[in-house]
Amino acid sequence: xxxxxxxxxxxxxxxxxxxxxxxxxxxxxxxxxxxxxxxxxxxxxxxxxxxxxxxxxxxxxxxxxxxxxxxxxxxxxxxxxxxxxxxxxxxxxxxxxxxxxxxxxxxxxxxxxxxxxxxxxxxxxxxxxxxxxxxxxxxxxxxxxxxxxxxxxxxxxxxxxxxxxxxxxxxxxxxxxxxxxxxxxxxxxxxxxxxxxxxxxxxxxxxxxxxxxxxxxxxxxxxxxxxxxxxxxxxxxxxxxxxxxxxxxxxxxxxxxxxxxxxxxxxxxxxxxxxxxxxxxxxxxxxxxxxxxxxxxxxxxxxxxxxxxxxxxxxxxxxxxxxxxxxxxxxxxxxxxxxxxxxxxxxxxxxxxxxxxxxxxxxxxxxxxxxxxxxxxxxxxxxxxxxxxxxxxxxxxxxxxxxxxxxxxxxxxxxxxxxxxxxxxxxxxxxxxxxxxxxxxx
Numbered sequence: 434x435x436x437x438x439x440x441x442x443x444x445x446x447x448x449x450x451x452x453x454x455x456x457x458x459x460x461x462x463x464x465x466x467x468x469x470x471x472x473x474x475x476x477x478x479x480x481x482x483x484x485x486x487x488x489x490x491x492x493x494x495x496x497x498x499x500x501x502x503x504x505x506x507x508x509x510x511x512x513x514x515x516x517x518x519x520x521x522x523x524x525x526x527x528x529x530x531x532x533x534x535x536x537x538x539x540x541x542x543x544x545x546x547x548x549x550x551x552x553x554x555x556x557x558x559x560x561x562x563x564x565x566x567x568x569x570x571x572x573x574x575x576x577x578x579x580x581x582x583x584x585x586x587x588x589x590x591x592x593x594x595x596x597x598x599x600x601x602x603x604x605x606x607x608x609x610x611x612x613x614x615x616x617x618x619x620x621x622x623x624x625x626x627x628x629x630x631x632x633x634x635x636x637x638x639x640x641x642x643x644x645x646x647x648x649x650x651x652x653x654x655x656x657x658x659x660x661x662x663x664x665x666x667x668x669x670x671x672x673x674x675x676x677x678x679x680x681x682x683x684x685x686x687x688x689x690x691x692x693x694x695x696x697x698x699x700x701x702x703x704x705x706x707x708x709x710x711x712x713x714x715x716x717x718x719x720x721x722x723x724x725x726x727x728x729x730x731x732x733x734x735x736x737x738x739x740x741x742x743x744x745x746x747x748x749x750x751x752x753x754x755x756x757x758x759x760x761x762x763x764x765x766x767x768x769x770x771x772x773x774x775x776x777x778x779x780x781x782x783x784x785x786x787x788x789x790x791x792x793x794x795x796x797x798x799x800x801x802x803x804x805x806x807x808x809x810x811x812x813x814x815x816x817x818x819x820x821x822x823x824x825x826x827x828x829x830x831x832x833x834x835x836x837x838x839x840x841x842x843x844x845x846x847x848x849x850x851x852x853x854x855x856x857x858x859x860x861x862x863x864x865x866x867x868x869x870x871x872x873x874x875x
Contacts, residue, residue: 437587437588438511438583438587438588438589439588439589439592440455440457440568440570440589440592440593440596440612441614442511442589443455443509443511443570443572443581443583443589444570444572444612444614446509446511446513447509447570447572447579447581448572449513450509450515450572450574450579451572451574451575451577452572452573452574452579453573453574453575454481454572454573454605454611455570455571455572455573455611455612455613456481456570456571456573456605456606456609456610456611456612457568457569457570457571457593457602457609457610457612458568458569458608458609458610459566459567459568459569459590459593459594459597460566460567460568460569460582462552462557462560462561464567464569465549465550465551465552466537466538466546466549466550466551467551468551469524469533469534469535470533470534470535470537470569471531471532471533471608472523472531472532472533472534472606472608472609473531473532473606473607473608473609474529474530474531474607475530475532475606475607475817475819475867476525476530476532476780476783476784476819476820477606477607477817478523478532478606478607478608478609479502479523479525479532479784480606480680480784480785481573481605481606481609481680482504482523482571482573482578483504483505483573483574483575483576483577483578484502484503484504484523485502485503485504486502486777486781487500487501487502487525487777487780487781487784488500488501488502488777489757489758489775489776489777490524490757491757492755492756492757496526496528496529497526497527497528497529497753497754497755498526498527498528498746498753498754498755498756498757498776499524499525499526499757500524500525500527500757500776500777500780501522501523501524501525502522502523502525503521503522504521504522504523504534504577504578505517505521505576505577505578506518506521506537506577506578506579506580507577507578507579507580508537508541508543508544508545508579508580508581509543509572509579509580509581510543510581514543515543515579516541516542516543516544517541518536518537518538518539518540518541518544518580519539519540519541520535520536520537520538520539520540521534521535521536521537521539521578522534522535522536523535525780527753527754527820527821528753528754530819530820530821537549537580545582548567548582548584548585549582560585563586565585565586565590566585566586566590566591566593566594567582567583567584567585567587567590568582568583568587568589568590568593569581569582570582570583570589570612571609593610596610596612597610603620607817621678621679621680621681621789622681622814624679625678625679625681625791626812626872626874628665628666628678629791629793629808629809629812629874630809630874630875632662632665632808632809633807633808633809633810633874635665635807636807637796637798637805637806637807638661638665638805638806638807638808639651639661639803639804639805640652640653640657640658640660640661640803640804640805640806641657641660641661641664642657642660642661642663642664642670643660643663643664643667643668643669643670644669645669647667647669649664651803653803653804657804657806658685658687658795658797658806659683659684659685661685661806662683662685662793662795662806662808663677663683666678666683668683680789681789681790681791682789682790682791683790683791683793684790684791684792684793685793685795685806685808686792686793686794686795686813686859687794687795687796687797688859689858689859690835690856690857690858690859691792691856691857691858691859691862692835692854692855692856693823693832693855693856693857693865694782694783694855695852695853695854695855696774696778696779696782696853696855697851697853698772698773698774698778698853699773699774699775699778700760700762700770700772700773700774700775701762701763701770701771701772701773702769702770702771702772703771703772704772707840707849707851708840708847710725710771710772711723711725711838711839711840713765713771714738714739714740714763714765714771715738716735716737716738717737720842721841721842722839722840722841722842723839723840724838724839725738725836725838725839726836726837726838726839727836728833728834728835729741729742729763729833729834729835729836730742730830730833730834731743731744731827731828731829731830731833732830733830738763738771739765739766740763740764740765740771741763741764741765742761742762742763742764742834743761743762743764744759744760744761744762744824744827744828745759745760745761745762746758746759746760746776747759747824747828749828752821752824752825752828754776754824757776757777758775758776759775759776760773760774760775760776760777760778760779761773761774761779761827762774763834772853776824779820779823779824780820783818783820783823784820789814789815789816790814790815790816790818790866791812791813791814791815792812792813792815792862793808793809793812794808794809794810794811794812795807795808795809809873809874810873810874810875811871811872811873811874812871812872812873812874813862813869813870813871813872814869814870814872815862815863815866815868815869815870816866816867816868816869817866817867817868818865818866818867819867822864822865822866822867823865826857826861826864826865827855831857831858831861831864831865832855832856832857832865833855833856833857834853834854834855834856835854835855835856836852836853836854837850837852837854838850838851838852838853
């Protein structure tokens with residue numbers, strides 16, 4: 434074992450194998466092969482590490498609903514050797530909530546098994562008394578993760594502790610810190626505010642968007658405020674559920690309500706036969722158009738569609754998922770599922786979409802029927818969204834379903850428009866985040 438290696442040595446090897454970000458955390462005694470490695474009480478790590486899709490994996494009386502996500506994790510050593518631990522996976526426990534990493538030793542001869550054994554009572558007491566630590570280092574690559582663990586009380590472990598205590602390294606997730614060789618790295622929050630200040634001082638900007646080649650072109654549609662703002666961050670419209678700028682999602686906001694996300698259902702008649710869904714549950718229709726567009730709130734029958742939105746496999750009194758196979762469904766009076774979103778669908782969408790969100794106020798004016806927008810000065814930074822708060826907000830009807838779905842008959846063919854919107858009133862936005870910060874641009 435090398436007790437003199439430093440973080441820079443591990444980071445250099447990881448970056449030579451494609452890591453674009455290096456993270457680290459000090460490991461507790463309970464971070465071992467039996468009790469798994471603790472990765473936070475939220476899902477931040479899943480938003481920053483490439484994983485497979487989240488899937489449900491049963492229910493435990495003690496731990497509640499269990500969800501998992503596989504991760505392509507490989508161990509490295511200081512001699513530049515690398516080997517994959519094929520059984521690695523993140524385990525999500527929404528009941529607590531927390532995320533743990535397991536299976537990271539299985540089938541991997543390079544894995545530091547000797548450093549991951551559960552401690553004896555004597556070892557636990559000795560390490561606590563001496564404040565001895567190991568350090569887990571992650572190298573985040575495009576589609577995989579590299580890992581390294583330093584020995585107890587090594588130079589690297591002491592360096593990591595010093596970086597944390599001195600504030601030299603900043604939190605990247607709720608428990609992992611980011612390693613950087615220099616202290617001058619500008620936080621993404623600062624870069625975001627700097628760019629928004631520049632856009633704020635541009636005054637009114639003609640509505641536009643970027644085309645596929647990155648050229649700014651005129652744009653007059655209703656969602657022009659958001660696309661115009663994104664164009665000045667170099668963002669091309671693509672509909673992907675990923676952060677817009679660095680690790681921030683941008684939302685242009687004027688007043689009223691906020692659209693949180695637009696996931697497609699993964700169960701029900703909607704999925705089996707979309708035309709039958711619309712024909713059966715239409716909220717209005719003409720000879721050439723069928724609409725499904727009416728607000729649905731939890732456990733309140735909608736008079737227009739006859740559907741009631743409800744959560745299955747969920748204990749309202751405890752705000753807890755009791756059946757991982759459940760989810761949010763729209764059910765008709767005969768208890769047929771018209772459309773539904775499984776918990777694993779919501780988890781997969783939420784982990785990609787709302788790690789950090791910046792709401793940017795804007796004003797609109799028309800000049801010869803052409804829309805112009807100005808942005809700021811008020812912005813709101815929201816961080817720490819977690820799925821438990823979101824599901825609880827759904828259960829309490831703070832978040833509601835507001836679809837904009839229709840089919841139009843054009844040239845003897847029905848053409849579908851699908852937009853499944855989940856919205857929240859502006860005054861309630863802070864309830865689904867751990868922290869919010871209001872800033873006035875200058």
